[in-house]
Amino acid sequence: MEPDAASRPTSSLRTLISRLAPFRGALTVVLLLELGTRAAALIQPLAARAVVDGVAARADLMWPIAVLGAVAIIGLCLNYAGFYQRGKLSERFVLGLRKAMAGRIVGAPVSYVESRSTADLVSRVGADSTLIQQTTVKALVDLVVVPLTVVAGIVLMLTIDVFLALVVIVLLSVAGLAEAGVFRRVVVDTETAQEHVAGLTGVVQRVLLAFRTVKASRSERREAESFDRNADSAYRASVKAVRTGALADTVAYAAVDFTFLVTLAVGVVRVSTGSVGVGDLVAILLYVVYIQEPVEALTNSAGKLSEGLAALRRITELLDAPQETDTAAAPARTEVPAVSNGSKPPASRRSVRFDQVWFGYGDQPVLRDVSIEAVPGLTVLVGSSGAGKTTLLSLAERFVEPERGAVLLDGADVRDLPLAELRGRVAYVQQEAPLLGATIGEAATYGVDDVDEERLRRILESVGLRTWIEGLPLGLDTEVGERGVQISGGQRQRLAVARALARDSEVLLLDEATSQLDPLNEQNLVRSLTRDFRDRVVIAVTHRMPMAYQADQVIMLRHGSVHARGTHDDLLSDPHYRQLIASPSAGSPELAEQLTASGEDGRGEPGA
Ligand SMILES: Nc1ncnc2c1ncn2[C@@H]1O[C@H](COP(=O)(O)OP(=O)(O)O)[C@@H](O)[C@H]1O
Numbered sequence: 001m002e003p004d005a006a007s008r009p010t011s012s013l014r015t016l017i018s019r020l021a022p023f024r025g026a027l028t029v030v031l032l033l034e035l036g037t038r039a040a041a042l043i044q045p046l047a048a049r050a051v052v053d054g055v056a057a058r059a060d061l062m063w064p065i066a067v068l069g070a071v072a073i074i075g076l077c078l079n080y081a082g083f084y085q086r087g088k089l090s091e092r093f094v095l096g097l098r099k100a101m102a103g104r105i106v107g108a109p110v111s112y113v114e115s116r117s118t119a120d121l122v123s124r125v126g127a128d129s130t131l132i133q134q135t136t137v138k139a140l141v142d143l144v145v146v147p148l149t150v151v152a153g154i155v156l157m158l159t160i161d162v163f164l165a166l167v168v169i170v171l172l173s174v175a176g177l178a179e180a181g182v183f184r185r186v187v188v189d190t191e192t193a194q195e196h197v198a199g200l201t202g203v204v205q206r207v208l209l210a211f212r213t214v215k216a217s218r219s220e221r222r223e224a225e226s227f228d229r230n231a232d233s234a235y236r237a238s239v240k241a242v243r244t245g246a247l248a249d250t251v252a253y254a255a256v257d258f259t260f261l262v263t264l265a266v267g268v269v270r271v272s273t274g275s276v277g278v279g280d281l282v283a284i285l286l287y288v289v290y291i292q293e294p295v296e297a298l299t300n301s302a303g304k305l306s307e308g309l310a311a312l313r314r315i316t317e318l319l320d321a322p323q324e325t326d327t328a329a330a331p332a333r334t335e336v337p338a339v340s341n342g343s344k345p346p347a348s349r350r351s352v353r354f355d356q357v358w359f360g361y362g363d364q365p366v367l368r369d370v371s372i373e374a375v376p377g378l379t380v381l382v383g384s385s386g387a388g389k390t391t392l393l394s395l396a397e398r399f400v401e402p403e404r405g406a407v408l409l410d411g412a413d414v415r416d417l418p419l420a421e422l423r424g425r426v427a428y429v430q431q432e433a434p435l436l437g438a439t440i441g442e443a444a445t446y447g448v449d450d451v452d453e454e455r456l457r458r459i460l461e462s463v464g465l466r467t468w469i470e471g472l473p474l475g476l477d478t479e480v481g482e483r484g485v486q487i488s489g490g491q492r493q494r495l496a497v498a499r500a501l502a503r504d505s506e507v508l509l510l511d512e513a514t515s516q517l518d519p520l521n522e523q524n525l526v527r528s529l530t531r532d533f534r535d536r537v538v539i540a541v542t543h544r545m546p547m548a549y550q551a552d553q554v555i556m557l558r559h560g561s562v563h564a565r566g567t568h569d570d571l572l573s574d575p576h577y578r579q580l581i582a583s584p585s586a587g588s589p590e591l592a593e594q595l596t597a598s599g600e601d602g603r604g605e606p607g608a
């Protein structure tokens with residue numbers, strides 16, 4: 001529960017009402033049905049009085065009983081219709097919110113999503129929307145209907161007997177205050193219990209994300225204990241909430257009993273003195289019950305409403321998430337027109353150029369005056385971690401935009417290209433190379449609409465997966481675990497590269513996309529890429545020597561600036577470059593030499 005949850009209830013209520021505005025019609029129907037239900041209930045005591053008085057007067061009871069029965073049946077029908085319509089309205093409201101949230105999340109910029117906790121975003125779409133679905137519309141309707149019911153009930157009682165009505169008002173007010181006091185505690189205790197449950201799921205999520213690490217570091221016991229601690233706290237908080245709930249329930253019962261009995265006692269005296277008839281007393285007693293019941297429902301909903309409003313506030317926050325926009329409408333920053341008709345420029349003109357780019361996250365500068373040009377062939381980016389390599393690739397995909405300078409695709413500023421076009425022309429394999437799609441085939445073609453089988457086969461061949469996939473009983477239809485656990489890191493990376501190749505883009509960005517392959521396999525993969533897709537601009541981030549050895553140009557970043565550029569051989573004279581490639585994970589120049597010399601295109605084990 002966020003600290004300001006309770007401090008802004010009215011603005012949250014206003015948000016709820018404005019969000020419900022498109023459902024004005026349905027909401028009116030629901031209100032009318034609920035008011036009808038309550039009205040039918042309020043008529044019943046009057047009808048009952050007529051029956052009682054009729055008995056006393058030995059009059060014909062046919063009509064009063066018929067009216068009583070009809071009113072009861074109408075009330076039941078209205079209740080059914082109101083309940084159903086209200087539920088349906090809730091569902092439609094939540095459906096709209098959920099769809100809007102999904103749209104806003106996928107439309108948000110990378111920086112927005114990556115700066116937030118996944119668990120938090122997930123709970124807004126899941127738990128928060130469920131909370132709203134269950135309670136909020138009902139609570140809002142009760143907020144309108146119940147006070148009206150109470151006022152109408154009191155007015156009707158006043159028409160029967162002012163004295164008894166006043167007694168009932170005083171008694172109900174006292175009972176209401178007592179109930180509200182206890183109820184506030186129920187709400188607080190329930191919220192505390194929910195917080196502990198959130199802690200519980202947090203532990204589970206953490207464990208699942210790093211399951212192997214938990215196992216390998218023998219931390220099962222520790223994690224289980226941490227889970228137990230949270231579960232115990234949740235239990236204690238829940239039991240406390242149950243205890244307060246029991247108290248609240250008892251207070252509510254006592255209030256009805258007390259009000260009923262006192263009214264009965266006072267009423268009997270008034271009947272005996274002849275001030276009111278027996279029918280009047282019966283009617284008033286029925287009003288005590290019919291008013292008490294909705295008031296109780298309202299106290300209940302009030303708690304739910306505050307929960308629902310807090311959930312709505314978190315959802316609204318998400319709905320206000322910034323969205324990526326095309327800036328195609330802005331005046332073009334570049335003279336070379338964008339290739340906006342979807343046709344590709346001739347390979348000779350293809351290039352990705354970083355022109356005096358400056359960039360920082362917040363006020364932390366990350367890239368300083370970076371100028372790079374990559375043309376068809378392999379450009380390798382090296383640099384120690386934190387040097388800004390991933391950031392550089394992010395700029396080319398326009399996940400982030402430069403503070404100064406520009407990134408140009410075939411001479412056109414990427415900010416002048418529609419995002420869909422830019423990302424269609426620039427394929428990207430992100431660090432960690434996660435897979436999307438349930439099967440190998442889906443993972444290999446994710447985001448690509450039309451891949452013909454022959455091309456896919458060639459691509460899988462290029463990334464060295466074809467033999468392996470064809471050997472699987474289900475081939476491309478083989479399922480992949482949720483986070484690709486049944487396949488090796490190397491296979492996952494190969495699939496990710498295949499997916500990027502299937503896009504048939506001009507530019508391919510690989511962010512340490514071959515890091516889990518052994519040097520020989522990486523070498524083979526890179527060789528087939530540069531052979532089979534020679535007209536593409538490939539920019540690959542790597543820490544590996546052999547890959548740099550094969551590159552047309554190597555660019556070394558240091559503290560966000562281009563430290564050196566040239567071929568691998570050119571750079572060997574640079575002490576920082578030598579230091580970088582001397583690290584054990586980088587492989588040695590001799591290994592690179594041997595690997596290249598060993599020449600033949602032995603596709604290594606894809607299991608690497
Ligand atoms: N989303 C981000 N918010 C703030 N700082 C970031 C973000 N991403 C990267 N950085 C910082 O920017 C610098 C460069 O990061 P990155 O481009 O990922 O480096 P590399 O890929 O070379 O390891 C690092 O200091 C890193 O901490």
Ligand SMILES: [Mg+2]
Pocket residue numbers: 389390391431511
């Ligand atoms: Mg990186």
